[in-house]
Every structure is written in structure tokens, then in C-alpha cells.
Amino acid sequence: MSTQKAQELASLLKRIRDCRPLVHHITNMVVMNDTANVTLAVGALPVMAHALEEVEEMVSLAGALVLNIGTLTAEQIEAMLLAGKRANARGIPIVLDPVGAGATSFRTQNALRLLSELRIAVLRGNASEVGSLIGVAGVTRGVESISTDTPPSIIARNASSHFGCTVAITGARDVVVDGERMAEVDNGHPLLAAITGSGCMSTSMIGAYLAIEPDPWLAALAALISMGVAGEVAAVKAGGPGTFRSHLLDAVASLSYEQLCERQRVSFL
Amino acid sequence: MSTQKAQELASLLKRIRDCRPLVHHITNMVVMNDTANVTLAVGALPVMAHALEEVEEMVSLAGALVLNIGTLTAEQIEAMLLAGKRANARGIPIVLDPVGAGATSFRTQNALRLLSELRIAVLRGNASEVGSLIGVAGVTRGVESISTDTPPSIIARNASSHFGCTVAITGARDVVVDGERMAEVDNGHPLLAAITGSGCMSTSMIGAYLAIEPDPWLAALAALISMGVAGEVAAVKAGGPGTFRSHLLDAVASLSYEQLCERQRVSFL
Amino acid sequence: MSTQKAQELASLLKRIRDCRPLVHHITNMVVMNDTANVTLAVGALPVMAHALEEVEEMVSLAGALVLNIGTLTAEQIEAMLLAGKRANARGIPIVLDPVGAGATSFRTQNALRLLSELRIAVLRGNASEVGSLIGVAGVTRGVESISTDTPPSIIARNASSHFGCTVAITGARDVVVDGERMAEVDNGHPLLAAITGSGCMSTSMIGAYLAIEPDPWLAALAALISMGVAGEVAAVKAGGPGTFRSHLLDAVASLSYEQLCERQRVSFL
Incomplete structure (x- = not known):
């Protein structure tokens, strides 16, 4: 890739650390601690708040809004809609993680409702979650993407075109697509x-980048590079998933411009 | 113990890793991350979902259902009953963790309600929790078993007979009992x-084994051996509870057939 | 400082470990696991319970009550009031953490409501959170204190006088104030x-000390020394925030009387 593009992507990290934007999460209870800590580690400030009485006021203070349906309830969706509409009115970008879409109709329908009633900047999921939202046959086992016949790049292109937003599908190889x-x-x-929750952490990372970069495609791309590079650095020190989780936060906190320039492996198609 | 029995128990792990069963949790918020991660580390797929609108559909996809009342609410109990009845109708086994039974009447009564309205495959708790469900005097301080006058083996036998299910009482020595x-x-x-939550992690581990082994007594036994062996392996590397928690997940993820054969210390009575 | 005072403060730890008091938490979902684990590591027993049906019975078993509004909802505030009134009636001390007060009016008003309807032993927050409760101009960005023009010691003095309780403001330098x-x-x-959540962990630590020490000012002081010393010990082994979090729990669990005597850096003003 062009060295200039690599430098541009790597330079976004410094902007997060300089601005320390607030990233408002309405998210799942399973990995709420990890997503808060990864947001803090990359340089932004997380806040988790879901009460109907405060979400509009809280999101107004934020640089980005993260919506994650991993442990959704009907009331939580109402909070997401309230916060999301206020975010849209204020021009605050939203990233949506449709955790488990395709596994139950409750998840699929609520993810579609959020996509329909809100202007989403980035949709981030695995191939079967995103595929389920555009009717691509696939197998979601709980919140894990098991298989799809359709390549992620095709799913991402179709979803991006269908929903009119940037779509990021993560997996062994991540794909980030917008209209062009x-x-x-x-x-x-x-x-x-x-x-558990590395996908959710990627979504929170996208939230942090969205807060400082107006181009959602660039923000999502820089975020996935950051998570990927941090994962590589952490893996060297890890003895398994438990120690990896600790080293992953260390690696995110110590990410540098040089590391992101040198280690990024991105293909532009 | 017979080498053959040890091998039989140790061989179940491979079945989890081959099948990757979904284990549906309706569980407490304190250790939701650890229970998801331990389920993933042993080779199964965790999903946490508690909305009334989706629990029946989600549990239908699962190999086992984990019910844990550690941070129960009235609405969560309704979700457990909905999911549990569907699980019973589909022949999906249920493990119940009556966290804090005996500490408040709300916990005791709801644990008894679940045992009465659902067919539970395995009841897993500490001695005072399980004792409180059959009227054995004991002291529960919050969610910790402080003391009981009755030996755990007697409590387990009586509870198994009373509720007609496998009962696993964990402590310095674990006891696993069914009718025979x-x-x-x-x-x-x-x-x-x-x-916090090592008991809850044992319960989730039982859920993973139940998903692939139709004999609940064998499943519970294999799960407690797995947690115990992983705890021993992790303790060698740990400097205290914080690092232990990380190494415990590493140890669960790296459990092997050989380890489980060689290290298991089981007495059949 | 006088060696005698240092010894008195350091000696409280042993009382926690001898008594193993129950510390009832009604707290936020983001760091519930960390706050439970730090309570356990210092030697007390945590229990998290928020159902309206059981909070009065649960708190009656406890040595202290921790109220933390980090992910508050209207129903959770009702549970806090129920539990708090019972605690007051029984003479069980309460520590309040007004997480995010000043960020939204919902948080500010509910923190003030708890302070008005309950007798709080210790109020613990950062400078802008506590400042917002007494009308001091400051900037809270989400749940982080960004800046205040007023020195923390003045905010603490005024808040202590206004609310008639011990006030602990944490930051680079912690301040603990009561009327005198x-x-x-x-x-x-x-x-x-x-x-994320080191402030919340400090609050839980105060809860553990309050459960064994009737003087709230001494309890808060000993708790903040304990967290501070543990943080110093953990930092030596940490490679970043992720491994620090693990080592912090190890360090709390291994705190000793000697360590607390030797390392405490307290000024009495």
C-alpha cells in the first residue's frame, strides 16, 4: 500500500489521545468491562449509561455512540433509539454491533429497526450476523459466526449498499466497505x-476513532488495524486466552504511530 | 480408581471440542464475563440472553441451559422459567446454580420454584446453599458457605433424593451424587x-459437559475434575487471585486428555 | 506522621481478615466483577444484590452497604433507598459513590436524593463529581473528572460540612475530610x-473497612492507603493497564501490616 495512506491511518491514533473524546456506550453486560477498558486504553473516555432518563443528555456530551445488542432487552432498545436520535440530530456518529443477529428473530428485527430508524455510520459484525440482516443464508450459533456460503466481501458490499453506511466484517481477514x-x-x-468480546472491543475501538475522524470508512479501517496489531503484539506474551486478554489491553495502551505504520497489512481493492 | 473410568471421564473433553455446543446462560451479572470465557476455553460456545422475547428461541439452539440466580430479579426468574420449559420440552439438559440460597428468602424460594417447575439435570452449589433448599441448618453469609453441621455428602444425598436430580456440592472436596x-x-x-465466581464457572463447565454427555452424573463429575485440574495448573503460575484468574482460563483452554487422566483424583463411594 | 497513627491505620486490615464481614453492593454493571474481587482480596465477603424483594433482607446480614450509581436506573435507585433505610435503621454504615454526578442531571439529582434521604457515612468521588453536588463549577466528561478550578481539599471540606459526612476525594493526591x-x-x-473502575474499587475497599471500623474517617483513610499501596506494588510488575489490573488484585490480597506501616504516605492537616 502507499506509505502515505499507511501514515494517514496511523496518525489517527494521536488525535484520539490528544482529544480524549467521550464514547457513550449502550452495550451488553458480558463484556462491558473489556469494552470500557479498551476504549480507555486507546486513549478515549468510555461511559456506559442506559437509563431512559439520561441517555439523551449523556450522548450530547459524547464524540461517538456505540450501540451493541449483545444482551438486548426491549427497554434497552428504546434507550438506544432515544440516544441514537439525539446523536443523529447533533451529528454524533453511531457504530452498531448487531451481536447475535440471525440467532433469534428478536435480535435480527431489533438490529434492522435500529438501522431503519437511525442513521448509522458504521455497522460492524461477523459474516453471519451482517449476512442475516440482508437475507444471506448462514449459520449463527449463538453469537458466533459458524459459516456462510457467501464471501464476507460480497456480504459487506451488499450490506453497505442496502443500508447506505460503512460496513466492517471481522474475521480471519477483516473487510471494510463503503459505497466506493x-x-x-x-x-x-x-x-x-x-x-469472548473481541468483536465488541473492535466495535468500541471503531467508536473511539469515529469520534475524531469524520470519514467512517477511514475510522473503521484504522480501528481494525489497531485491534489487529494489538492482538499480534499481545499473542507473543500470552499463554492462552486468559493472559492474552490482559496483554491485549497492555498492547492497545502502548500502540504507537511507528507500530501502526510498520505492522499494518491492508489491501485496497 | 479404574483406569478405564478415568479414561472415560477424560475423553468427554474431546467431544466438547469436536461438537462446539452452544451453552445458553441466564446468569448473574457479576461473573458473566468469566463464565462466558470459561465456556469458550473448554471448547463450547457461550451465549448470554435473558430477554423474555428471545429466550425460548435461543435455548432451542442450545445443547444445554445454565440457570444461575446470583443477581436474580423477578423478571429474570420469568425468563428462566420460559427458557427452562422450552428446554425440558426439547430434551435440553439444565444445570441450576442456586447462588445465595439461604441468604435471603427471595433466593431460597426462587431456587425452589425453579426446581419445582423445571426438570433440572444437575443442581450445583456449595454446602450451605444446597442445604438451605432441603432445610438443613447452615450459615450462608451472602453468597459464601460459611459452615454447616451436616457433611456435604449427606446434604448431597438428601438433596438428590428430594429433587430427583444429580447434585454437585463443591468445596475443598467436591461431591457428586445421583440416586445410585x-x-x-x-x-x-x-x-x-x-x-469471585469460581463456583459459577464450575456450573458453566457442567453446562458444557451436559451438552455432549447424556448422563448428568458423569457430566458433572468430568466438569468438576476439569475445573479442579485447571485450578491446580493455574495456581503454579499465579501470584495471587488476580493473576490466578488469567492463568485459570489459560489452563482450561490447554486441558488435555492426558492431563485429565493423570491428575484426576476421584473416589467412587 | 506519628508512628502510632500509622500503626493504628495499618492494624485495621487484620480486623477485616479476622471478621470477614459481608459487604452488600448495589452497584454498576461495568466493574461489578472487579469490585467483588477487590472486596474478597482485602479479606471481606462481597455480595451483589439489587432486587427490590431482597435488598432489605440482604443488607441486614451485612457489615456495610456500598451504593454506586455508575449505571443507575430509576428502579435501582429505589432498591438503594430501600436497602439504605434498612441499613440506617440497623446502624450499618453506607458509602456512596456518585459516579458521573455532574455529567447528567439524572445522576446529580439521584446522588443528591440518596444523600438527602439516607444517612451516608462516607461520600467518595473525584473532584468534579463531588464538586457538582455542592454547585462547584467543574467539568465532568462522562465519568472522568477533567478539571475543577477549586482545589479538592476545599471541595471536600465544603461537601463534608454541607452533607455532614466524611468525604473522600480521590485523585493524584487523595483527600479525606470530616467535620474536624x-x-x-x-x-x-x-x-x-x-x-476503568479503580475509583469504584476504592469505594468498595472503603465499604470493607467501614464494616469493621466505626470511625468513617479512619475507615476511609485506611482504605485509600490500602488501594494506593497496592497500586504501587502492582505497578512494578505491570506492562500496562491489562496486566496491572491482575497484579492489583494480587497486591491487595497480599497486603500486610508491615507494608501498610512502611509505605503509607499520609499528611494530617
């Missing part, structure tokens, strides 16, 4: 799939 | 009691 | 600010 551009990221490590 | 069989497991390490 | 006494603690490490 497509990139693939080959950074990462199998241990990322061995812990 | 009793075994004691001497694996484990004191550091398991130094972190 | 003020102390500053210089223990700690910047990595404490690099993980």
Missing part, C-alpha cells in the same frame, strides 16, 4: 477469537 | 475460593 | 487512572 471503497485487513491473531 | 452413585473429587486449589 | 479532621494520601500510581 473496499479494504481488507490481515492483521490479527487466532487468540482474538478465543476470548 | 456418589463420587468425590479432590482436585482443586485454595485460590479457586479466592476469586 | 483532614488528611491527604500520596500513595498510588498513574496506572490506577488507566483502568
Whole structure:
């Protein structure tokens, strides 16, 4: 890739650390601690708040809004809609993680409702989650993508066109697509799939980048590179998923411009 | 013990890793991350879902259902009953963790309600929790078993007879009982009691084994051996409860057939 | 400081470990696991319970009550009021953490409501959170204190006088004030600010000390020294926020009387 593009992507990290934007999460209870810590480690400030009485006021303070349906309830979806509409009115970008879409109709329908009633900047999921939202046959086992017959790049292109937003599909190779551009990221490590919530952490990372970069495609791309590189660095020190999880936060906190320039493995298609 | 029995127990692990069953949890918020990660580390796929609108559909996809009342609410109990009835109708086994039974009447009564309205495959708790469900005097301080005058083996036998299910009582020595069989497991390490949620992790581990082994007594026994052996392996590397928690997940992920054969310390009574 | 005072403060730890008091938490979902584990590591027994049906019975078993509004909802505030009134009636001390007060009016008003309807022993927050409760101009960005023009010691004095309770403001230098006494603690490490929930852990630690020490000012002071010293010990072994979090729990679990005597850096003003 062009060295200039690599430098541009790597330079976004410094902007997060300089601005320390607030990233408002309405998210799942399973990995709420990890997503808060990864947001803090990359240089932004996380806040988790879901009460109907405060989400509009809280999101107004934020640089980005993260919506993650991993442990959704009907009331939580109402909070997401309230916060999301306020975010849209204020021009605050939203990233949506449709965790488990395709596994139950409740998840699929609510993810579609959020996509329909809100203007989403980035949709981030695995291939079967995103595929289920555009009717691509696939197998979601719980919140894990098991298989799809359709290549992720095709699913991402179709979803991007259908929903009119940037779509990031993560997996062994990540794909980031908007209406005109497509990139693939080959950074990462199998241990990322061995812990719960690494996808959710990627989504929070996208939230942090969205807060400082107006181009959602660039923000998503830089975020996935950051997670991937951090995963590679952490894996060297890890003895398994438990120690990997600790080293992953260390690696995110110590990410540098040089590391991101040198280690990024991105193909522009 | 017979080498053949040891091999039979140790061989179940491979079945989890081959099948990758989905284990549906309706569980407490304190250790939701650890229970998801331990399920993933042993080779199964965790999903946490508690909305009334989706629990029946989600559990239908699962190989086992884990119910844990550690942070119960009235609505969560309704979700457990909905999911549990569907699980019973589909022949999907249920493991129940009556966290804090005996501490408040709300916990005791709801644990008894679940045992009465659902067909539970395995009941897993500490001595005072299980004792409180059959009227044995004991002291539960919050969610910790402080003391009981009655030996755990007697409590387990009586509870198994009373509820007609496998009962697993964990402690310095674990006891696993069904109508006809009793075994004691001497694996484990004191550091398991130094972190919150090691009991809950054992329950999730039982869920993973139940998903692939139709005999609940064998499944519970194999699960407690696995947790105990992993605890021993992790303790060697740990400097205290915080690092132990990380190494415990590493140890679960690296459990092997050979390890489980060689290290298991089980007495059949 | 006088060696005698240092010894008195350090000696409280042994009382926690001898008594193993139950510390009832109604707290936020983001760091519930960490706060439970730190409570256990210092030697007390945590229990997290928020159902309206059981909070009064649960708190009656406890030595202290921790109220933390980090992910508050209207129903959770009702549970806090129920539990708090029972605690007051029984003479069980309460520590309140007004997480994010000042960020939204919902948080500010509910923190004020708890302070008005309950007798709080210790109020623990950062400078902008506590400042917002007494009308001091400041900037809260989400749940982080960004800046205040007023020195923390003045905010603490005014808040203590206004609310009639011990006030502990944590930061690079911690301040603990009651009507007559003020102390500053210089223990700690910047990595404490690099993980989410270190403030919440300090609050839980205060809960553990309150359960065995009737003087709230002494209890809060001893707790902040303990967290600060543990942070210093953990930082030596940490490679970043992720490994720091693990080592912090190890360090809390291994705190000793000697360590607390030798390392405490307290000024009495």
C-alpha cells in the first residue's frame, strides 16, 4: 500500500489521545468491562449509561455512540433509539454491533429497526450476523459466526449498499466497505477469537476513532488495524486466552504511530 | 480408581471440542464475563440472553441451559422459567446454580420454584446453599458457605433424593451424587475460593459437559475434575487471585486428555 | 506522621481478615466483577444484590452497604433507598459513590436524593463529581473528572460540612475530610487512572473497612492507603493497564501490616 495512506491511518491514533473524546456506550453486560477498558486504553473516555432518563443528555456530551445488542432487552432498545436520535440530530456518529443477529428473530428485527430508524455510520459484525440482516443464508450459533456460503466481501458490499453506511466484517481477514471503497485487513491473531468480546472491543475501538475522524470508512479501517496489531503484539506474551486478554489491553495502551505504520497489512481493492 | 473410568471421564473433553455446543446462560451479572470465557476455553460456545422475547428461541439452539440466580430479579426468574420449559420440552439438559440460597428468602424460594417447575439435570452449589433448599441448618453469609453441621455428602444425598436430580456440592472436596452413585473429587486449589465466581464457572463447565454427555452424573463429575485440574495448573503460575484468574482460563483452554487422566483424583463411594 | 497513627491505620486490615464481614453492593454493571474481587482480596465477603424483594433482607446480614450509581436506573435507585433505610435503621454504615454526578442531571439529582434521604457515612468521588453536588463549577466528561478550578481539599471540606459526612476525594493526591479532621494520601500510581473502575474499587475497599471500623474517617483513610499501596506494588510488575489490573488484585490480597506501616504516605492537616 502507499506509505502515505499507511501514515494517514496511523496518525489517527494521536488525535484520539490528544482529544480524549467521550464514547457513550449502550452495550451488553458480558463484556462491558473489556469494552470500557479498551476504549480507555486507546486513549478515549468510555461511559456506559442506559437509563431512559439520561441517555439523551449523556450522548450530547459524547464524540461517538456505540450501540451493541449483545444482551438486548426491549427497554434497552428504546434507550438506544432515544440516544441514537439525539446523536443523529447533533451529528454524533453511531457504530452498531448487531451481536447475535440471525440467532433469534428478536435480535435480527431489533438490529434492522435500529438501522431503519437511525442513521448509522458504521455497522460492524461477523459474516453471519451482517449476512442475516440482508437475507444471506448462514449459520449463527449463538453469537458466533459458524459459516456462510457467501464471501464476507460480497456480504459487506451488499450490506453497505442496502443500508447506505460503512460496513466492517471481522474475521480471519477483516473487510471494510463503503459505497466506493473496499479494504481488507490481515492483521490479527487466532487468540482474538478465543476470548469472548473481541468483536465488541473492535466495535468500541471503531467508536473511539469515529469520534475524531469524520470519514467512517477511514475510522473503521484504522480501528481494525489497531485491534489487529494489538492482538499480534499481545499473542507473543500470552499463554492462552486468559493472559492474552490482559496483554491485549497492555498492547492497545502502548500502540504507537511507528507500530501502526510498520505492522499494518491492508489491501485496497 | 479404574483406569478405564478415568479414561472415560477424560475423553468427554474431546467431544466438547469436536461438537462446539452452544451453552445458553441466564446468569448473574457479576461473573458473566468469566463464565462466558470459561465456556469458550473448554471448547463450547457461550451465549448470554435473558430477554423474555428471545429466550425460548435461543435455548432451542442450545445443547444445554445454565440457570444461575446470583443477581436474580423477578423478571429474570420469568425468563428462566420460559427458557427452562422450552428446554425440558426439547430434551435440553439444565444445570441450576442456586447462588445465595439461604441468604435471603427471595433466593431460597426462587431456587425452589425453579426446581419445582423445571426438570433440572444437575443442581450445583456449595454446602450451605444446597442445604438451605432441603432445610438443613447452615450459615450462608451472602453468597459464601460459611459452615454447616451436616457433611456435604449427606446434604448431597438428601438433596438428590428430594429433587430427583444429580447434585454437585463443591468445596475443598467436591461431591457428586445421583440416586445410585456418589463420587468425590479432590482436585482443586485454595485460590479457586479466592476469586469471585469460581463456583459459577464450575456450573458453566457442567453446562458444557451436559451438552455432549447424556448422563448428568458423569457430566458433572468430568466438569468438576476439569475445573479442579485447571485450578491446580493455574495456581503454579499465579501470584495471587488476580493473576490466578488469567492463568485459570489459560489452563482450561490447554486441558488435555492426558492431563485429565493423570491428575484426576476421584473416589467412587 | 506519628508512628502510632500509622500503626493504628495499618492494624485495621487484620480486623477485616479476622471478621470477614459481608459487604452488600448495589452497584454498576461495568466493574461489578472487579469490585467483588477487590472486596474478597482485602479479606471481606462481597455480595451483589439489587432486587427490590431482597435488598432489605440482604443488607441486614451485612457489615456495610456500598451504593454506586455508575449505571443507575430509576428502579435501582429505589432498591438503594430501600436497602439504605434498612441499613440506617440497623446502624450499618453506607458509602456512596456518585459516579458521573455532574455529567447528567439524572445522576446529580439521584446522588443528591440518596444523600438527602439516607444517612451516608462516607461520600467518595473525584473532584468534579463531588464538586457538582455542592454547585462547584467543574467539568465532568462522562465519568472522568477533567478539571475543577477549586482545589479538592476545599471541595471536600465544603461537601463534608454541607452533607455532614466524611468525604473522600480521590485523585493524584487523595483527600479525606470530616467535620474536624483532614488528611491527604500520596500513595498510588498513574496506572490506577488507566483502568476503568479503580475509583469504584476504592469505594468498595472503603465499604470493607467501614464494616469493621466505626470511625468513617479512619475507615476511609485506611482504605485509600490500602488501594494506593497496592497500586504501587502492582505497578512494578505491570506492562500496562491489562496486566496491572491482575497484579492489583494480587497486591491487595497480599497486603500486610508491615507494608501498610512502611509505605503509607499520609499528611494530617
